[in-house]
Amino acid sequence: xxxxxxxxxxxxxxxxxxxxxxxxxxxxxxxxxxxxxxxxxxxxxxxxxxxxxxxxxxxxxxxxxxxxxxxxxxxxxxxxxxxxxxxxxxxxxxxxxxxxxxxxxxxxxxxxxxxxxxxxxxxxxxxxxxxxxxxxxxxxxxxxxxxxxxxxxxxxxxxxxxxxxxxxxxxxxxxxxxxxxxxxxxxxxxxxxxxxxxxxxxxxxxxxxxxxxxxxxxxxxxxxxxxxxxxxxxxxxxxxxxxxxxxxxxxxxxxxxxxxxxxxxxxxxxxxxxxxxxxxxxxxxxxxxxxxxxxxxxxxxxxxxxxxxxxxxxxxxxxxxxxxxxxxxxxxxxxxxxxxxxxxxxxxxxxxxxxxxxxxxxxxxxxxxxxxxxxxxxxxxxxxxxxxxxxxxxxxxxxxxxxxxxxxxxxxxxxxxxxxxxxxxxxxxx
Amino acid sequence: xxxxxxxxxxxxxxxxxxxxxxxxxxxxxxxxxxxxxxxxxxxxxxxxxxxxxxxxxxxxxxxxxxxxxxxxxxxxxxxxxxxxxxxxxxxxxxxxxxxxxxxxxxxxxxxxxxxxxxxxxxxxxxxxxxxxxxxxxxxxxxxxxxxxxxxxxxxxxxxxxxxxxxxxxxxxxxxxxxxxxxxxxxxxxxxxxxxxxxxxxxxxxxxxxxxxxxxxxxxxxxxxxxxxxxxxxxxxxxxxxxxxxxxxxxxxxxxxxxxxxxxxxxxxxxxxxxxxxxxxxxxxxxxxxxxxxxxxxxxxxxxxxxxxxxxxxxxxxxxxxxxxxxxxxxxxxxxxxxxxxxxxxxxxxxxxxxxxxxxxxxxxxxxxxxxxxxxxxxxxxxxxxxxxxxxxxxxxxxxxxxxxxxxxxxxxxxxxxxxxxxxxxxxxxx
Numbered sequence: 040x041x042x043x044x045x046x047x048x049x050x051x052x053x054x055x056x057x058x059x060x061x062x063x064x065x066x067x068x069x070x071x072x073x074x075x076x077x078x079x080x081x082x083x084x085x086x087x088x089x090x091x092x093x094x095x096x097x098x099x100x101x102x103x104x105x106x107x108x109x110x111x112x113x114x115x116x117x118x119x120x121x122x123x124x125x126x127x128x129x130x131x132x133x134x135x136x137x138x139x140x141x142x143x144x145x146x147x148x149x150x151x152x153x154x155x156x157x158x159x160x161x162x163x164x165x166x167x168x169x170x171x172x173x174x175x176x177x178x179x180x181x182x183x184x185x186x187x188x189x190x191x192x193x194x195x196x197x198x199x200x201x202x203x204x205x206x207x208x209x210x211x212x213x214x215x216x217x218x219x220x221x222x223x224x225x226x227x228x229x230x231x232x233x234x235x236x237x238x239x240x241x242x243x244x245x246x247x248x249x250x251x252x253x254x255x256x257x258x259x260x261x262x263x264x265x266x267x268x269x270x271x272x273x274x275x276x277x278x279x280x281x282x283x284x285x286x287x288x289x290x291x292x293x294x295x296x297x298x299x300x301x302x303x304x305x306x307x308x309x310x311x312x313x314x315x316x317x318x319x320x321x322x323x324x325x326x327x328x329x330x331x332x333x334x335x336x337x338x339x340x341x342x343x344x345x346x347x348x349x350x351x352x353x354x355x356x357x358x359x360x361x362x363x364x365x366x367x368x369x370x371x372x373x374x375x376x377x378x379x380x381x382x383x384x385x386x387x388x389x390x391x392x393x394x395x396x397x398x399x400x401x402x403x404x405x406x407x408x409x410x411x412x413x414x415x416x417x418x419x420x421x422x423x424x425x426x427x428x429x430x431x432x433x434x435x436x437x438x439x440x441x442x443x444x445x446x447x448x449x450x451x452x453x454x455x456x457x458x459x460x461x462x463x464x465x466x467x468x469x
Numbered sequence: 470x471x472x473x474x475x476x477x478x479x480x481x482x483x484x485x486x487x488x489x490x491x492x493x494x495x496x497x498x499x500x501x502x503x504x505x506x507x508x509x510x511x512x513x514x515x516x517x518x519x520x521x522x523x524x525x526x527x528x529x530x531x532x533x534x535x536x537x538x539x540x541x542x543x544x545x546x547x548x549x550x551x552x553x554x555x556x557x558x559x560x561x562x563x564x565x566x567x568x569x570x571x572x573x574x575x576x577x578x579x580x581x582x583x584x585x586x587x588x589x590x591x592x593x594x595x596x597x598x599x600x601x602x603x604x605x606x607x608x609x610x611x612x613x614x615x616x617x618x619x620x621x622x623x624x625x626x627x628x629x630x631x632x633x634x635x636x637x638x639x640x641x642x643x644x645x646x647x648x649x650x651x652x653x654x655x656x657x658x659x660x661x662x663x664x665x666x667x668x669x670x671x672x673x674x675x676x677x678x679x680x681x682x683x684x685x686x687x688x689x690x691x692x693x694x695x696x697x698x699x700x701x702x703x704x705x706x707x708x709x710x711x712x713x714x715x716x717x718x719x720x721x722x723x724x725x726x727x728x729x730x731x732x733x734x735x736x737x738x739x740x741x742x743x744x745x746x747x748x749x750x751x752x753x754x755x756x757x758x759x760x761x762x763x764x765x766x767x768x769x770x771x772x773x774x775x776x777x778x779x780x781x782x783x784x785x786x787x788x789x790x791x792x793x794x795x796x797x798x799x800x801x802x803x804x805x806x807x808x809x810x811x812x813x814x815x816x817x818x819x820x821x822x823x824x825x826x827x828x829x830x831x832x833x834x835x836x837x838x839x840x841x842x843x844x845x846x847x848x849x850x851x852x853x854x855x856x857x858x859x860x861x862x863x864x865x866x867x868x869x870x871x872x873x874x875x876x877x878x879x880x881x882x883x884x885x886x887x888x889x890x891x892x893x894x895x896x897x898x899x
Contacts, residue, residue: 050679051679051680051681052493052509053496053506053507053508053509054496054497054500054505054506055492055493055494055495055496055497055498055500055506058488058489058490058493059488059489059492059493060488062485062489062511063485063488063489064485065485066483066484066485067484067485068485070484070485075484076483076484076485076513077483077513077518078483078510078511078512078513078518079482079483079510079511080508080509080510080511081492081508081509081510082508083506083507083508088507088508092508110660110661111660111661111664112660112661112664112680113664113668114680146854146890147890151661153661153664153665154661171857192684194857249484312749312770314749316756317753317756318749318752318753318755318756318757318761318765318768319742319744319748319749319750319751319752319753319756319768319770320749320753320756321749322748322749322770322772323747323748323749323750323753323862325748326746326747326748326749326750326770326772326862327748327858327859327862329823329824329825329858330825331748331772332772332773335748335772336772336773336775336776337769337770337771337772337773337776337780338748338749338768338769338770338772339767339768339769339770340742340749340752340756340767340768340769340770341767342752342756342761342762342765342766342767342768343762343766343767345766345811346766346767346810349809350767350780379779380776381775393759394759395759395760428757428759429757432753432756432757
């Protein structure tokens, strides 16, 4: 088994000003390639510490992935540290100079001397391409270890790990047994219940089970290597599907929004949104997908009662009678958005996101939802925990999108959730 | 200066299944107490690796905070690792046995043998109280270092760091000088130009300068300790203000949205948004702040031409004449939103976020903006780099909000930005 270590650099990581998401991502990525991580460490932007750590660990690890410190600024020390640890000079790599000129020419800018710094690498380095940024990566071999230097910006890092680091590593250290990762994404079941549920299954010895909670969803993944394990995984996945049922919002490397887009377009459906407490978040999540214009037409962000009345035709007397956060208002919002938007489907949300605005009857976390389809109006009033404004808004947006998914897939609309109390649910024909 | 290190343990951290928020929190907490962190590392739940790492680092650090591995389960190795590194036996600490009985009695439970494991500590350990949990912390002295073992659950960790670790540490190693961090947040200047600019200043020896880029803004911070340094920092901050000018979008621990909210409410202004490619992101960012209903009234997410016409009154012939991504359409969107929304101010965005939809004249990254105020209409057509759909959308939302900030602060509306080419800018009286 290869000994793999991850080293992240940067004062801002060390001082806790940013959370080290790159280290977690690299860990997960390498695990999915069949490589287990032995250690992780973070060093500040201090040349001597970087050199010392590289020198020490190069005797213990087969692979070290270093992240950060490739940029053009004075505290980007990675190349200098690598050169010092190797006992080499930094030399100019003309291949990267050319790339820099190419990249800058596209936006009509000149390559500055400072930018050129990024083309200086240790003499023995293998250059790693970075099509998404101006800092190239590089690989060096020091005693026992292959050391890979990667950039900090996540989009650059992810592409480089996939397209440059893994092929380079596979060529030199051998390809690990073909590994696979199968993922199902769940919504509405807590991590501890997922644990309890999966504990009722027998996991085949060739398979490993992993979890990862990223609010408000939890991913369950089945990992293994080789064809035999893959066959076992297929059967095991069926057991997971039975276990989690309609709480699985998608499988594999996609997203809830992508899945909705596919189904809506396939059936010629179109969507409008009417949002109060989510304030445009649902629309923005839908629009973030390329191609969304084929099915998403418009959104109404109606943050005041007046806007709900004026933009969506919600009767003014409803607000006094039942309040803006009510099944009635959410229903009227959805109907208004569907009709005025000239679309087949509409989603609406109106809730108390807090921290103020709650009452005894409608505490913070009370959220009303509506969905208008060509034939039905669905309304519901849910009680979410008071997780704080941001999480209440994110959870609400996901609940609304999940309601549309359930409708499109023909599974029960009224979902049992570990986090939410259903105070009211109604589905009526139009 | 004390050398401080943080060691987190646990396979789930190492494998990236959970992000290591405790390490970031401990870093920030200690930095705020004037202690800079030298290193951070993560070790899996493997006894030999833990013992080895403690043994090695005890010669280099003055303080090591270890997090995790205190629990009752078999893979909680911290106490055993500490004892092995010290060459001591684990002994039962009756003080913690009593506490355990007390805690369990409250909920009518019996202390199990497994739970009792948590009362076994290295013979020379100082016990650290954990009023929020069943695992006590402890401190041991090994060669150069004081090593503090703390629990994984954040609420337990935070309390123990404040009430137990800091007093213990201050008594033995002295209290550090009071430290401070002053921050200015910049927008529109690249990190490398920020570096070039600050390189023209002389940073007083007592102060440290830091940067942190979180797209699309870059934070510049001035750190130091003691009153003398704080006086120097005040003067240095004035130099930074001159240097960055109206690129400073705020100072300290606030946000662009918070600053806009304060200024809009103070002047009795109200806002509506009209969004195409940002698709509700501007509205959602504004609504994410508590209290936003006092100034944000409504948003129009007009993703189709038809929606722009129908919801905002944009003349249909404009789309054919100049295209949806044009100063003219953005201007008409802003005017429509202001008038129909019954607000004092409106912001609009219409752009090509890609990856498709670009043309030679309007490539991906072409974005039109509009701002309608009680007296003026501002329109501009900008060329952003093709950073990808997500970044183009985030950048566009920030540019729109920054336009409003510039208007409210009376600084030039047409901002020079390192990333953006201004293709058209116009301000006309209404």
